Amino acid sequence: MPRFAANLSMMYAEFDFLDRFAAAAQDGFTGVEFLFPYAFAADELAARLRGAGLSQVLFNAPPGNFEAGERGIAALPGREAEFRSGFAQALAYAEALQCPRLHVMAGLVGPDADRARVQDTYCANLSWAAAQARAAGRTVLIEPINGRDMPGYFLQRQDQAHAVVETVADAALAVQMDLYHCQIVEGDLESKLRRYLPTGRVGHIQIAGVPARHEPDTGELNYPHLFAVLDELDYPGWIGCEYRPAAGTRAGLGWLRGLR
Template sequence: MPKFTANLSMLFTELDFLDRFKAAAEAGFKGVEYLFPYDYSVEQINQRLKANGLEQVLHNLPAGDWAAGERGIACHPDRVEEFREGVDKAIEYATALGCKQVNCLAGIKPAGVSEQQARQTLVENLRFAADKLEAAGILLLAEPINTRDIPGFFLNGTEQALDIFDQVDSDNLKLQYDIYHMQIMEGDLAPTIEKHLARIAHVQLADNPGRHEPGTGEINYPFLFQHLDRLGYQGWIGCEYKPKTTTSEGLGWLDSAH
């Protein structure tokens, strides 16, 4: 039976961030994830987690200036020191929140930087982060993202990501497989998940087109949930979608998924 997390960066957004924890618990979620915790104190977030019986499943490494359109800096050759400082900050938060995995956003390849420069920077940053996180007992994830929603995003396919992971050569680096992004970029979802299941530590979902909840688009989510069960997937599935109306009105799919 799948275990679902509420992505609080996209669900219950009519509420202030710290109030979304209670809403997620009341909707039946046992775990939460979101982009970043860093605008809040550890104490603020921990209080909401404990009060609502929630597990902190995932958050991202710091990813540059999000409000200005940056979507990660791990492939930026001139931002390595900033990236490393972000790893330390992520470890501080993840440790205090009991979060056992964090995701690295590769970022948009900067103008004037070659493909090879960007790749080598990403490899070295992932190796650094994987080692430091392993020492702290935290798993590093990295996620391919579609280039329609984020033009120029450097890490954008499953095989590309795993080829880079092979170069990093760390047992503490796994794939975050986002069904929505990979449906857009490559399709062939079920065989890809099956082929690479041992390297997938976290799954995320949204339907396509629209990035709304399951059942609003073309992806056969009942089949994929059964497929993950058959394969013995033990991780969480993050609900990272934009509700078509409100979060609560669009949660009918969740009841049928259990």
């Protein structure tokens, strides 16, 4: 059975953020992920992880001004210095939290954007970040995100993400395959898993029910079947539970107890 990591940005919202680590451990999770750590001191987060016996498996590099609607800056021409500064901060947190993976968000682009220039900026920034990450023993991840939830997001398809990874050609760059986003944009998930996992370019997987982004045992996807496919393909990584509980986190964990 795959290893599941609780996404503390979405799950356990009934607890203060710093108390979510212990709550996740009490429910049997051994790994956690979240969006951004930067509102908290790294040593405080590290202490919560140690106290709960958890591994930090993923978090995001700074995305620009998230509160103002920005969703990453890696693909935005003219923001290169800001991107590098933010990624250096992310690497410092990753060291403190012993986190092996950093998700870098591409950003939003308008319909009139020079997409060739955006693509070149994106690849150049990712090439630089992958080199920094490799030297620090980390991996950079890029994630296709559906345009319904995030209109204008530059990276939306699996083939687009894998083409970027091939262009950059650094072992420290991989794809974060969120099956929720992939189902909304493309579907055909089993075939996508069978196509891309053997390449070795998928560094992390995330799940949620479709279309409402609640528990994975709700909605249109047959996750037990997909988990069996992951086992068949010997997927070695984590599965991030990036969903919004419909009515309290613990009340909705029947899907996980059933698997165990």
